[in-house]
Amino acid sequence: MPNRKKTKIVATLGPATQSKETIREMILAGVDVFRINFSHANYTNVLERIQTIREIGKTLNFTPAILADLQGPKLRVGMMKEEVIVKPGDEILFCTGEEFEGNAKRVYMNYDTFPKDVNVGEMILLDDGKLHFQVISTNKKDEVKAKVLQGGPLRSKKGVNLPNTKISLPAMTEKDIEDAKFAIKQEVDWIALSFVRDAEDLQILNNLIKEHAAFKIPVIAKIEKPEAVKNIKRIIAYCDGLMVARGDLGVEIPANEVPLIQKELVLVAKQARIPVIIATQMMETMITSLTPTRAEVNDVANSVMDGADAVMLSGETSIGNYPVQVIETMAKILKSVENSKLIRVPQEPPQIKTIRYITKSVCYHAALMANEIEAKAICTLTNSGYTAFQISAWRPNAHILVFSSNKNIITRMNLLWGVRAFHYDKFVSTDETIEDINNIACEMEFVEKGDYLINLASMPIQDKGMVNTLRVSLV
Template identity: 50%
Template sequence: MPNRTFQNTKIVATLGPASDSYETMLEMVRAGVDVFRINMSHGSHEVAARQIETITKLNKDYKINIGILADLQGPKLRVGQIENNSLELQPGDILTFVNEKCVGNSEKIYMSYQQFAADVEVGEKVLVDDGKVGLEVVETNNIDCVKLKVLFGKELSSNKGVNLPDTHVSLPALTTKDIEDFDFLMTQPVNWIALSFVRSPKEIKDLKERIKRFQHQACVIAKIEKPQAVEKIEKIVKASDGIMIARGDLGVEMPIEKLPGIQKRIIALCVQYGKPVIVATQMMDSMITNPSPTRAEVTDVANAVLEGTDAVMLSGETSVGAYPVETVRAMNRIIAEAEKNYPKNHIRPYPSPKSDTFMSDVVCFNAAKTAEELGASAIIGMTAQGYTGFKISSYRSPAEIFIFSDRKEIAGMLNLVWGVRCFFYDGFNTTDETITEVLHILKSKNRIKSGQTVVFVGSMPLKTRGMTNMMKVALVE
C-alpha cells in the first residue's frame, strides 16, 4: 500500500463510532494499523458485521491483509442503578449489596453477580469503578446479601464495574452474552478471538474445542487481567495462541506497582514459546482528547517495543477519541524510533528435543541464525497453518520476515505477529520454481533487491503440511 511504512511491532486499533467508516479505517491503515479490534462489549451484531465487512473490503480493494480481532466481553460485574446516579460515601460507611434488582441507595445496592454472597468471605476486598472505591466484606449471609465497609472513595455512581481481587469467582468463562457473540463470530472471517478474565488453561482449551466444532480457523488470545492468571501464566501461555496483557483490570486487581514487572515477564515468556503478545490499555490515553501524547505515554509505548512485544493496542483512543488517525500515526513514529534501539543480541533459546515440533523448530532456529550470520536481507517462509511464521518471528531476527500461504485467513492472522509480512500464494510448484516465483513477487513489491542474500524455509515436498524440514540460502538475481 502506498503512503505506508512497516515496523516490526504491530499496531492493534479498536473500532468504534470515531473510526468505523471506510475512509477513516483506510487512513488508519495508511498511518500504521495492522489489526482492527472489534469490541463485543459495545454495539450490536449488525454493527460488528458492518465493521468486519468494511475491513474485508479494504483488504480486497488494496490487496492487503489487515487482521481482525474480536474481543469477548467476559463476566463483567457491575453495580446497578443508583438513586440520582450518585451516592456520597465516607470511610467507615456500611453498604449492603443484594442480588435482587433495585434502585440503589444507602439502604441497599444491586450487584449483578448472583453468586456474590456465596463466593465472598469476610475480610476480602471489593473494588468499584476501576479502583476509585474500595470496600471490605464485613458480613455475608451466603445467599443474597453482603454487608461491606467503605475503605476509601467519595461517591458510587450507577452501573460501575466491580473487581474482586481476593475472591475465587465461580462464574463460567463464557457468559450467555459471550456465547451469543461467539456463535455470531463463527459466521464471520475473524482471525483472533480474545477471551476475557481468563483464570486457567482449561478455559482456553474449552474455547478452542468450541471453535473446532464450528470448523472455524480463529486463534485464541488469553486476556491476562486476573491474579489467578498471573499465577498460572506459563501454563496459560502454552495453552493459548496468543496473549493480551490487559493492564486496565489487571492494575485494579493487583498492586499497580507490580504491573511493569508482570508485563516484562509475560512478554519474555511469550517470545520464548513463540506466542504473539499484545500490550494494551491506556497506551496513548491522553489522545482521546488531545492531539499529542504525554511524555510518559511515549516512553510506555517505546518500553513495550524494547521489551519485545508483538503488538501495542489502542482502545478508547481510536474507538471514541477525537484523533484516531493522528493517534495511530504518533504511535507508529514512536515504534519506528524505538526499534532503532532494539536489542541486537536477542537471546534465542535452542529448541527442545522433547517438543513434538522439534524438527521444524530447529530449521526455523537455524534460519534465523544463518540469516544473521550471513547478513541476509530476508527470511522467506512457506506455511499452511502459520506455525513457520510464529516460530521464525519468535527468534526476533534482524532480517525481514516474508511468509507465503495458500490460505488467506493465515495472512490476516500473521499480521499480528512481530516482523511478519504475509502474502497469499497458491502456486506451490517444485521447490526451485516456487523460490523463483516468490522472489519475483517480492522484487516487484520492492521488498528485496538484486544481489541480496535471502534464507528460504519450507517443507519438501512443498505441499506437505505441518512440517518445516528444508532451508535454502539464495542470492537474488
C-alpha cells in the first residue's frame, strides 16, 4: 500500500471490463476510480458492476470510488438509410421534428430548437469535427440548410458540435435526471455533469442531489464548452471538482488552444482546493496496441506536471483490448514523474478569513511543516473530508492518511491526489486516538521507528468539529 502512486487513475467501465477477474486485476494494477458513462449505460449492467466493485473492494481492503458521468444535452444526427459521403460544396438539410432515416439530402437532428437557435454563417461540426458545415439559411421552425466545407462519411448517430451557437437546451435532459436519480440511489461517490456552461447548470444537479440523496454527493463540472472556460470562476463556486474533457473541448475550441486552457483550468482548481481530472485520448493507441506512443507518455506525464489529481482512461478500458495493461503502463508513468521537483503548486497561504479559515491555515502549515521536518505521513481525522481536500492541494511529500467514522466519504477520497482513507470510529481521548492512529500507520508500513508524523484533529475530539489542532509525533 505505501508504494501506491499518488496521482489517481480513473477508468471507464464498458464491454471490455465485464468480468469480475478483469475488474479485480484493474484495481490491483492501480485504478482508484471507476467511471460509469451514462451515455451508453444499461441500469442492470451498471448495478451488477457497482456490486462487483464493492464486493471485490471488501476482499482487497480497498474499494475504488464510483463516478457517475451524466450524458448532458449531447447533440446527434439520426440514423442514415444508406452510406453517405458528403463533398465540399454539397448542400444538406438538418431537420428536426419526427425522426426519420437520413440520406445525402436530408438528415435528422435531435435538437428541436436548433432552427430557432442557429444563425446564418454559424458552423456545424460532426463526428468530433471531422465534417464541417456552414449554415446558409434557417426557416426558424424545423429546417436548417447548410453547405459542406469539409467532407467525408456522414454516419449514423454521430455527435454534433455548434461552436458559434448559443444553445437553449437545459443543462440536464430528462434522461440525465433519471440517470442522476438512479446514481444517487446507488450511493455513487461522485456525479459529473457534461457540457456545463455556467453555475446555474450545476445548481440544477445540486438541487436534485439535495432532494433525493441521504447525504451530499460531490459534483464534478466537465469543462468542454467555450462558455464554461469563460465562466470558470463562477462555475468553481458550485462544484466540488473539475474534469478537463478535451474531446468536445478540442472540437468547440481550436485544438491548438487546448493545452494552455488545460493548464489554466488545473491552476484554477488548485487555487480552489478541488480535484481536477484530465480526460480524453490519453493512451488512445493502447485500445489496440500494447505500446503507447511517445506523445501519449508525454501527455500523461505533463498532466501530472501541470498538477492534475487524476488522469482518465475512456475507450482504452471500456472497449480496448488491454484494459489491465494500459493501467499498469499509466501507473508506471505516474510514479516516474509525480515526485519531480519541477512540479509547482500555488504556495500562497489562505487569505480569505471565512468560517473555515482556521482549518485551511492548519492544513497549509501542516503541509509546509511536513516538508521541512521530512515527516513521512500527515494523519488527519475528519468527518466531512474537508481537510483531505485541503492537504492534498498543497502536494506534500508525506503520505496523506485520512481516518473517518463517516463511511460515505471513505471511497470518495480516492479521487484526491496522494490521499488514502480508512474507516476509524474509536474516539476516546485525543492522546489515545492519535496514538492509535499512529500505530495503524506503522502497521500499514507508511511509517517506521524514528519517523516523524503530523497529526491533525479537532479538540475536543468527541465533538468531531473543524480541525483546530496540529501535533508532531515521533514514532
